[in-house]
Amino acid sequence: MRRYDTSLQLIPESNPHMWDGVQKAGMIAFSIGLLGLVVSTLGGGPVYAGIGLGLTILGALVYIVQTRKDGPPGIKNHYIMFSSALSRGYLGWMAAIFMTGFYIILYFHPQHLKSLVVLVNPLQVWLSGSSAWNDKGEMSQWFLYGFLYTVTILVMGVRALIKYRHSRYQILRTLSVMFFQLAFAFTIPNVLAKLNDGLYFEWANIWPLRYYELFPYSVEDLLRNGALGKFMLFWSIASILVITPILTYFFGKRWYCSWVCGCGGLAETLGDGFRQNSDKSLRAWRVERWLIHSVLVLIVLTTGLMWLNHIYGGSVLGSLSGKFSIAYGFFIHSIFAGVIGTGFYPIMGSRVWCRFGCPMAAVLGLLQRYFSRFRITTNGGQCISCGNCSTYCEMGIDVRWYAQRGENIVRASCVGCGMCSAVCPRGVLNLENGPVRNRTGIPV
Ligand code: SF4
Ligand code: SF4
Incomplete structure (x- = not known):
């Protein structure tokens, strides 16, 4: 007998997670690639790093295309809650440990990434004009990180494009985050640094997300760098004080969180398969509001203290404000945003950082x-209370609660990803920016 799920999709007789030959080949290549990368961090050399990186990317693409090209587009509900990788089973935990381990190495033991840095260094020299090693022989891992981040968004973006090929909104949104990561977060800052004596500036990362952008030393650095430096400073201030309020008024926070931001881009591509693991409880909502606004207060306070100390020549706080900044960078930027924010995708859902910690998301949310x-x-x-919308809301919003009551959803945390609407079998939910109208259609 044919059976259909709540999205009116045919439920297959056999488990769709059984792989065919091509999928198996892709997964084997991907696994060998990961192994090569692990060996390279243990001192295996650039050959292992090269083979590892190549096979990981190739294997992932083969698996993704073969898995997604046939069958109906969109989220397939069946068996997701039985999947070990997607529902916090042992495979999910292994993925979380692997990703968390990568961030711990990246931030605290970068020497283990030397083989990978050697591998991408020619690209760094060509693109940015500087090597990963400075005159003192010290290595920087940050170009490598930008490279891996961008490649991940592009590869997993292909997955999202195939998966959501039925939705124009999702296609445009995915193309947008791929473009902004490739152009504005990776290529343009490096090329401009090459053309302007190492002056590096991330155009799409706005203060307070890029927490040190308006610290005294960053501002002075920009002011020392001629007209371009001054324009960058102007862009920083205009981004948070002018562009953000205007675009958020018209489009909500989605213009940034779901279309531009690199953190959002990674969540929507690499993290897409884990979106159902976000906590929907009221307790999580309470924690979320306290935590995210506390981080916002902390960075405003830190920036203020830095300036106070700077203006009074260090006589107010001595070196204390500097320590504030270092502590913020360590606990919030490295541990919260990096290690927990991305490493815990498979356990806590795809927007851990955006939901609980990002101060820019807090500003946009307000x-x-x-x-x-x-x-x-x-x-x-029209709502049949199937709960698909709540299940797949990565921000943990109980969308069904609003839908059952016919209420508009105006939540600070909603990033406008549109997934609740895409997965609703009854077309109940619509993302809208137009003027609010009363029941007779008159704008209010
Ligand atoms: S409510 Fe809908 S649009 Fe908003 S974050 Fe959740 S799934 Fe995305
Ligand atoms: S609004 Fe949510 S609960 Fe209602 S039918 Fe759509 S997906 Fe199901």
Whole structure:
């Protein structure tokens, strides 16, 4: 007998997670590639790093295309909750340990990445004009990180493009995060650094996400670098004070969190398969509000203290404000955003950092909640309470609760990913920016 799930998709008789030959070949190549990368971090040399990186990318692409090209597009509900990798089973935990381990090595033991740095160094020299090693022989791992980050978003972006090929919104959104990562976060900053004597500036990372961008030493550095440096400073200030409020008023926080930001880009591509693991409880919502606003207060305070100390020549706080900045960088930027924020995707869902920690998301959320036209409208009469929308909301919003009551959803945390709407079998949910109208259609 044919059986259909709540999205009216045919439930296959056999488990769809059984792999065919091509999928197996892709997964074997991917696994050997990962092994090569692990060996390279244990001193295996650039050959292992090269083979590892190549096979990981190739294997992932083969597996993704073969898995996604046939069958209906969109999220397939069946068996997700039985999948060890996608539902916090042992494979999910292994993935979390692997990803967390990578971030710990990246931040605290970068010497283990030397083989990979050697591998990408020619690209770094060509693109940015500088080597990963400075005059003192010290190695920087950050170009490598940018490279791996970009490649991951591009490869997993292909997966998202195939998976959501039925949705114009999802296709445009995915292309947008791929473009902004490749152009604005990776290529343009490096090329500009090459043309301007090492002046590096991330155009798409806005303060307070890029927490040190408005610290006194960063501002002075920009002011020392001629007209371009001054323009970069102007861009930093205009981004947070002018561009952010205007775009958020018209489009909600989605213009940044789901279309531009690199953290959001990684969450929507690499983290997409784990979105159902976000905690939907009221307790999590309470923790989220306390935590994210505390981080915002902390970075505003840190920036203020840095300036106070700077203006009074260090006489107010001595070296204390500097320690504040170092502590913020360590606990919030490295541990929270990096190790936990990305490493815990398979356990806590794909937007751990965006939901609980990102101060930029906090600013955008406040604007969205109190000063924006963006909302998700609900046609409550059509809702069959299947719960797909709540299940796949990566921000842990209980979308169904609103849909059942026919209420508009205006939540500070909503990143406007549109997945609740894409996965709803009844077309109940619509992301809207237009003027709010009353029941007779008159704008209010
Ligand atoms: S409510 Fe919908 S659009 Fe907003 S974050 Fe959740 S799934 Fe995305
Ligand atoms: S609004 Fe949510 S609960 Fe209602 S039908 Fe759509 S997906 Fe199901």
